[in-house]
Amino acid sequence: MSLKDKQIDSTHAKEIRLRGLVASPGIAIGRCFKHDNAPHTITKQQIEADQVDTEINRLQNAIASARKELEQIHDEADSSVGNQLAKIFEAQLLILDDKAFFEAVCNDIAKFKLNAEYVYNRHLQRTLTSLRKSQDSYLKEMANDINATAAKVFGYLIGHHVNKLSNNDGKIALAEDFSPGEVVLMGKYHIPGFATSMGGQTSHMTLIAKSLSIPGVVGVSKLLEKIPDNATTIIDGENGWVIVNPEKATLEEYKEEQKRRRTVIAKQLRGIGKIPSTTSDGREIAVMANLEIPTDVDEILASNKVGVGLYRTEFFYLTRMKFPTEDEQAKIYANIARTFFPNPVTLRVYDLGSDKVVGDYRDSEDVNPALGWRGIRLDLDMPDIFKTQIRAILRASTNKNVKIMLPMVSTAMELVKAKRILHSAMKELHAEGIPFDENIDIGIMIEVPSAALMANELARHVCFFSIGTNDLVQYTLAADRGNKKVAGLYRELHPAVLKLIKMTIDAGKTHNVPVTLCGEMASRIEAIPLLVGLGLDGFSVVPPRVARVKKLIAELDYSECRVLAERIMKLATTEKVEAVLNNWIEAHVSKEFVED
Ligand code: PEP
Ligand code: MG
Numbered sequence: 172m173s174l175k176d177k178q179i180d181s182t183h184a185k186e187i188r189l190r191g192l193v194a195s196p197g198i199a200i201g202r203c204f205k206h207d208n209a210p211h212t213i214t215k216q217q218i219e220a221d222q223v224d225t226e227i228n229r230l231q232n233a234i235a236s237a238r239k240e241l242e243q244i245h246d247e248a249d250s251s252v253g254n255q256l257a258k259i260f261e262a263q264l265l266i267l268d269d270k271a272f273f274e275a276v277c278n279d280i281a282k283f284k285l286n287a288e289y290v291y292n293r294h295l296q297r298t299l300t301s302l303r304k305s306q307d308s309y310l311k312e313m314a315n316d317i318n319a320t321a322a323k324v325f326g327y328l329i330g331h332h333v334n335k336l337s338n339n340d341g342k343i344a345l346a347e348d349f350s351p352g353e354v355v356l357m358g359k360y361h362i363p364g365f366a367t368s369m370g371g372q373t374s375h376m377t378l379i380a381k382s383l384s385i386p387g388v389v390g391v392s393k394l395l396e397k398i399p400d401n402a403t404t405i406i407d408g409e410n411g412w413v414i415v416n417p418e419k420a421t422l423e424e425y426k427e428e429q430k431r432r433r434t435v436i437a438k439q440l441r442g443i444g445k446i447p448s449t450t451s452d453g454r455e456i457a458v459m460a461n462l463e464i465p466t467d468v469d470e471i472l473a474s475n476k477v478g479v480g481l482y483r484t485e486f487f488y489l490t491r492m493k494f495p496t497e498d499e500q501a502k503i504y505a506n507i508a509r510t511f512f513p514n515p516v517t518l519r520v521y522d523l524g525s526d527k528v529v530g531d532y533r534d535s536e537d538v539n540p541a542l543g544w545r546g547i548r549l550d551l552d553m554p555d556i557f558k559t560q561i562r563a564i565l566r567a568s569t570n571k572n573v574k575i576m577l578p579m580v581s582t583a584m585e586l587v588k589a590k591r592i593l594h595s596a597m598k599e600l601h602a603e604g605i606p607f608d609e610n611i612d613i614g615i616m617i618e619v620p621s622a623a624l625m626a627n628e629l630a631r632h633v634c635f636f637s638i639g640t641n642d643l644v645q646y647t648l649a650a651d652r653g654n655k656k657v658a659g660l661y662r663e664l665h666p667a668v669l670k671l672i673k674m675t676i677d678a679g680k681t682h683n684v685p686v687t688l689c690g691e692m693a694s695r696i697e698a699i700p701l702l703v704g705l706g707l708d709g710f711s712v713v714p715p716r717v718a719r720v721k722k723l724i725a726e727l728d729y730s731e732c733r734v735l736a737e738r739i740m741k742l743a744t745t746e747k748v749e750a751v752l753n754n755w756i757e758a759h760v761s762k763e764f765v766e767d
Contacts, residue, residue, distance in 0.1 A: 187398070187415040189391045191366060192658060194377040196408045196715055197386030198429045199343055199364025200422070203404040203415075205395055206346040206353070213325065216286040223281045230276065230287040233327035238267050240323060244356065266320045272298075288328045295321050319350060343404045345394055354379045364406035366413045368394040378463055378483070381713045388413050390658065439718035444475035446725050450703060454729040457709035458721040459515070461689055465503075468714050469510050478514030480637065480711020481576070481689040482507065484560070485521045494556055500563030508567050515572050517637070517711075518564050519616070520557065520589075522546045522578035541651065546579025546616075551588050561596040568608035575611060576637060581619040586632050589613075616689075618642035623671035626678030636679055637711070640690025644668050662745045663692040669701075669748070673740060676706045687711055694720055696764050697752040703727055704736030719764075726760050 218226060241264050272294065279290045295317070302314035344357060344365040354376050357365060364386040367376075380387045386408030398404065398415050405414040405425050414421060449455050459480030460472050472479075487495050487503060495503065508516050524537075524545025537543035550557040564575055577589050593613060600607050617623050618639030626636065640663055645652040647668050650660035662668070672688070679686035687709035692698050694716035702710070703724065712720050735755055742748050757765050 185416045186418045186421060189366075189394060189397060189413040189415070191388035191391035191394075191411050191413055193408055193411040194367075194387040194389040195380035195385055196713070197364070197384060197406075198408060198425055199386045199406040200425055200429060201343045201363050201404065202401050203343040203345050203398060205398075205400055206344045206349070213288050213292045213329075214286075215289045218280075218284050218286055220284060223284065226280050226287040227277050229328060230273075230280075230291060230324075233287075233324045234267055234273070236327040237320065237323035238264060241267070241320070263316055263320045266317055267324075288325060291321070291324065291328070316350065319353075343406055345398060345404075347395065349376050354383065354385065357383070357385050364408065366391050366394055366404075366406055368392065378486075381715070383466070384468075384715050439715070440471050440475045440477070442475075443477075443718045443721055446721055448476075448721070448724075450724060450727045450729040450732070452728050452730060454703070456703060456707070456724050457687065458717055458724065459517075459687070459709060459711040460714050460717055461711050462714070465507065465510075469507070472714060472717065473511045473514060476514060477717055478572075479507070479511055479516040480687050480709060482516060482518045483522065484518055485523050488521060488523065494559070497559045497563045497566075500560060501566040504564055504567035504573070508570055508573050512570050512572050515574060517574045517576050517614070518567075519576040519578055520547075520550055520560055520564075522616075524549050541645065547577050547585045547589060548579065550577075551585060551592075554592060557589075558592050558596050561593055562600060565596060565600055565607035565611065566605060568611050569606050571608045571610075573608065573611060574635065575613045576635075577613070577615045578639070579618060579642070580615040580629070581621045583625065583628055583632065586615060586629065590632070614684075616642075617671075617675045617686075618646070618690075620647050620671055623675045626675045627681065630678045630682035630684045633684060636675055636684055636686045638672055638675055638686065638688040638690065640668065640672070640688060640692040643671060643690065644692075647671060663690075663695065664698065664748045664752070665745045666740075666743060666748060669705075669740065672702070673705050673736075679708070680706060685709065696723065697749065697756050699723055700727055700732045700755060700759070701736055701739055701752060703729060704732030704734070704739075706733075723760060723764050726764075728759075731759065 245261065245264070276287070276291050276294050279285070279294070280287055283290070299314050299318060302317070342362065344362045346353075346365075346367055348367050348369040349357075349365060354365070356362075357380075362385065365380070366388045368391055369389070377387060377389060386406050388406055388408055388411050391413050394413065398413070402415050403417060403422070405412070405417055405421070407414065407425070414425075417425065448457055457478065457480070459478045461481040461483070462469070462479055463483045463486040484500075484504075487500065504518060507518075522545070524543065525540040544552070550560075561575070564573060567573055575593070577586065580586055590613065597607065597609070612634035614633045614635035614637060615622065615629065616639040617626060617629075617636050619642070622629060623638075623643065630636070641652055644650070644661055644663050644665070648660055648662065648665055650657040652661060676686045678684070685708040686706075688702060688707055689711035693702070693710040694712040696719075699710070699720065710720050710724070735751075739748055739751060742751065
């Protein structure tokens with residue numbers, strides 16, 4: 172029996188199985204700890220007039236200590252996960268430097284003769300209340316950052332400052348939520364896995380966890396109430412379970428499973444360059460990687476002939492909350508292009524907005540951010556920033572292995588406008604005598620139903636399509652990708668989604684435009700034969716999934732997959748689609764994949 176199908180044995184009170192959503196694949200086993208990012212208890216104390224200076228000094232010292240700690244975290248992150256992600260902490264340091272805020276607190280300490288932590292907290296809560304009420308994910312994320320930074324200041328003021336992440340080296344981390352910065356530190360502190368009660372499957376925190384290969388489960392109800400500190404815990408990041416106090420048999424089973432999987436990505440990938448990129452009957456299908464930041468895995472992927480199907484360049488903004496300059500970007504992109512040469516690198520231009528916070532560029536009136544100012548809409552409305560990025564990408568394209576991809580295209584006009592900017596950037600570079608790939612491929616993400624429905628028209632203007640199911644599913648089924656209350660409606664195998672995927676692939680065939688798929692669906696075992704049968708040309712998946720997807724495709728027979736796809740496309744419900752696909756997988760591929 173596979174772990175996925177294992178029945179919950181309710182007769183054993185000690186073993187608790189909590190259901191969550193898969194955030195980052197893999198299995199972690201260990202003692203757990205609750206990462207305490209809960210606020211400190213702040214008391215109100217009246218002080219004497221002659222104590223005002225002492226209070227202000229205390230506050231100053233606490234801020235200085237918090238600053239020192241953050242600087243250390245920044246340096247550690249810089250050496251372990253790289254300069255880009257370390258920028259997160261620079262943003263937190265800026266919060267400590269807010270002079271106006273500091274002065275307002277000092278004035279109130281003097282005016283009301285109250286203790287520093289109380290006044291600091293009162294000002295803090297005022298700022299946070301309005302941020303937290305907002306629907307805007309940028310403001311919410313900003314509130315998290317301010318809160319995390321202030322918690323350090325309170326820790327020093329109150330005198331029981333503990334950095335629980337570093338003190339719990341090697342243990343599984345549980346919390347209501349983690350910031351992307353905390354996930355970065357998990358790598359540093361050898362945290363083997365994590366679970367949260369909040370958080371969507373496609374949040375930035377989970378994207379970074381995937382990049383760093385830290386298994387995680389999110390959206391686990393009552394997580395912190397149900398799990399005692401230090402309990403043996405299993406994070407099943409493959410099937411979305413958090414198992415506490417596992418019975419001996421469960422533990423053994425997972426240990427076995429973990430042993431089987433523990434072969435790190437490097438090992439998984441070793442030799443996959445030798446596996447043909449074809450089905451067993453010879454249809455060529457590319458398997459590429461989705462990346463967000465440069466990591467050690469890049470070299471391994473590249474040397475195993477793995478290209479990049481989706482590079483989320485917005486992370487170069489998100490990790491520093493400001494846009495890198497043209498020179499900085501040109502350097503970053505050129506390094507990526509060089510590392511992966513001769514394999515292709517698909518650089519997606521900034522896909523900001525909605526769940527990807529946009530700093531000063533957010534639209535405060537955007538009450539429905541997923542349908543608002545995001546992706547290509549935002550790029551086109553910020554032509555200077557957009558052209559700077561395009562120029563940087565072009566400058567990195569001299570080896571001719573770079574492609575440009577546009578996110579969230581919903582009308583042909585956006586594509587036309589983006590191409591105008593591309594051509595203007597090309598003209599400028601020409602005039603400046605800067606070399607670039609004159610025939611650089613430009614393609615679009617198909618992640619809005621209108622784009623899939625108009626794929627025949629859009630195909631005339633592009634060199635490739637990449638289907639972004641993470642968004643396509645949410646827009647087709649009107650089910651927010653990050654909202655766990657509607658997670659049951661978010662179904663990649665819904666016939667409506669499949670119809671749009673088929674439409675896109677068919678349009679690609681008609682116009683000789685290759686079609687790949689880079690949403691999370693590309694690594695779902697049961698979806699792969701169907702997508703192959705529909706005629707998909709390539710898959711782009713997170714690095715830990717590359718080897719598995721490539722191996723599965725090498726086992727498939729394209730003609731059999733086509734018959735399967737024909738059958739599936741006649742089905743009317745997700746349940747029927749899933750049942751047929753699961754049965755097909757059991758009957759047609761190695762046990763290794765069936766049990767996944
Ligand atoms: C997608 O929408 O499927 C996709 C790959 O883009 P992102 O997850 O970055 O929105
Ligand atoms: Mg998307």
